[in-house]
Amino acid sequence: MSEEKKMSVTGLTMIVAVNMMGSGIIMLPANMAQVGAISLLSWFITALGSMAIAYGFAQAGVFDRTAGGMPAYTEQSHGRSGSFMVSYLYYISLAIANVAIAIAALGYIAPFFPWLNSTPVITAIGVIVLIWLTTAANFRGPKVTGRIGSFTVWGVIIPVAGLSVIGWFWFNTETFVQAWNPNDLSLMEGLSSSITLTLWAFLGMESAAQSAGAVENPRKNVPLACMLGTAGAAVIYILSTSVIMGIVPNVELANSTSPFALVYTQMFSPVVGSIVMALAALACVGSLLGWQFTISQSGKLAADAGMFPAFLGKVNKVGAPILGMVIIGIVQTLFAFSTMSPNLTEQFNVLVDLSVVTNVIPYIMALTGLMVMMRKDKVSAKVYMRNSIIVCVAVTYSIYALYASGAGAVIGGLIIMMFGYLIYGFMAPRFEVNPQVVKPMNSISKGENL
Template identity: 60%
Template sequence: MAESSKKMSLMGLTTLVTVNMMGSGIIMLPTSMAQLGAVSLLSWLVTAVGSMAIAYSFAQCGVFCPRSGGLSAYTEEAHAKSGFFLCSYLYFLSLAIANVAVAISAVGYMTSFVPWFGSGAIALFVGTAGLIWLTIVANFGGPNITGKIGAISVWGVIIPVAGLSIIGWFFFKAEVFSAAWNPNNLPISEAIGKTIPLTLWAFLGMESAAQASDAVEDPKRNVPLACLFGTLGAAVVYVLSTTVIQGIIPNPELATSTAPFALVYAQMFNPVIGKIIMALAVIACIGSLLGWQFTLAQTAKMTADQAMFPKFFSRVSAMNAPIIGMVACGVLQTIMALSTISPNASAQFSKLVSLAAVTNLIPYVTALTGLLVIMYKAGVSPSVYTRNTVILMIGLIYSLYALYSCGKDAIFGGTLVLAFGYLLYGFLAKRFEPPPVPAKAADH
């Protein structure tokens, strides 16, 4: 009984899942979505259903396959060792791309305090690279410090976004929302499709819920429920906040903003409140980036421990921080920021989000298909197998649709990255084969 009281309840885990997802993914989205109009809000409904199906399926993977390795381990159940490598490799790249996008979000909000960051492509790159390296160096202190900072800073996004979902309706104007509905006169299906990568971006991280199953009361019941309720909770806040903002700020103004939530609070109250929201968003982004830098380095370390990434990723300092791996990750992210350089923070953000979505969706597909083998090995009842397969198929159909919606450029980039991954694994594959038996000397 005492042991159970130390474990996390359904409410606690649901809150954890919601907070994990909300991070910094939302703060640039209103601007990106406003470029297509309020009609893009419909994609939230599609993504919420797909994300809940994916989150539930990963929770089931965690319940029936308790081995470490997360998505890569689930993938290996169906796709063998090469599947583990490719899943880790693509997930690693998606995190690196996402980190650059988070850094760009933060720099977008910082332009009010440091106007130079908004003066052109070089200034935006300098700000982005500076933040990337600041959060990497801050991680050298180890996981304990990183976790504490992230747990506090994330509220810098959650409080203003959740607050807007409630108080924003007192400032909502139907005529502003109506004018913003479909300024480009796009067909509804096209508008939804174009926004899917953006709304999916806000839900990335839902796979983290299944990792906490050891610390939860009655995990077989509570982990899947927390995944569903947590994803649904995040969806409600996302839909309400991005809807209400479209009815307060005129669409042309919102579509060009570098700090949409600061802009709406300044309009609702006064510029001082807007500045406070802007500062909170910057703090939240830096805290989120700090946590994701650590997750990126840990993903590389876990893969290196399996002899699939270079050995230097495995080395840790006395503070248990993989410093050499973090520096390598920093170099990679700096190159990514430079290769997608743009004078417009929102344009660069959207480009990176689509590529991050592609490199994240492929591991989702491979890990989801692993559930079929996991359930077979676990000997689940026919009713559980049927129920999970139906939900799994909803998640897979959404994942394939989301891949298609990412567009030709992002899929082309993702395909090149995937093909390069197969090349890399070709050089690694011999490590996992038994040593060859020496041929017997020919008889004379």
């Protein structure tokens, strides 16, 4: 690709910001209101941690010669089993995240069809219907999916970004103060209660480095775009969630399934609120459609690389891995039923925590591969030290996010991980093993040292 046709740092920064924002913010004000406005402080910690993670992945993308993403970074430091585990956990984390996105979409659809919220079972069925509709829509290949997703995402971004600017004209200091700490939490309790919610909004930043080959001066511009894009999204996140807590009383916001529609209703009129609600619902469905495609492609790429069973890589005439889509659709259905709750917000929280755990573990494993790649690239001591410090910050933040996810989510993530090791046991024989390093058990005599 010629330099004239390559993407500028401005263009890549916009892509990074838009990719992250998507539907990640759409339910957060209601979830954070349950903790109180004190939860807003976690945005600053998460923004710094996320920028460190984004920078680490940007550097890894520059040094990696295989364009293999997180599994390739991980293999540098943790070998083939680590690479498999990252592929597996990331794959499952996307499935969990898709259920959370479906719940967010249903939260914005339900006011138009109140019976969807009548019982937990009906709500779960509604979520599952959305999952299978968007799965089936991908059977016709990626072309239509890409067009729909690039259009519908603005149904979230425009209202959220708009609120960040114009919402201050309706901001009431007294309303914000009353919402600050309704549960009388300590500072650490307030931060720990919301850190996974804020990190959820930044998940996906690892995809930014995948465009390195199409960018001018990637060693400089990819890390810069990752940092600027993450910072830009952080500013909009912080402003929008702050202003909404100064407009809508905390109790109303905490019980809402469509917080941005609620705030536009109070700012303007029910008609405007309904329009925002419809746009947000459309955006969530579009986002879910796109992520269903992404997860199916992730499974296919892992199958093509020999990491997953071969049947996950089989495609139809238009390149859609239908069998893989059906299987991951079943997995999502199981997650939707197993986390069923009388309250959409509670179910959303459970899924967000579990998604963060299964996403952050691959982050930690992949980021640690950067040190090996820098050694192989013979970078200067200054570059090595700078990047190593940033990786340490990113990993430390990720470990804190694991802790803040709570025992339930960590145990759930551990159980998912153990099933991954079971699956790897069946996959491992296909990988080449050096016979001089590993001997069959029956070839070891009593006189040999084990």
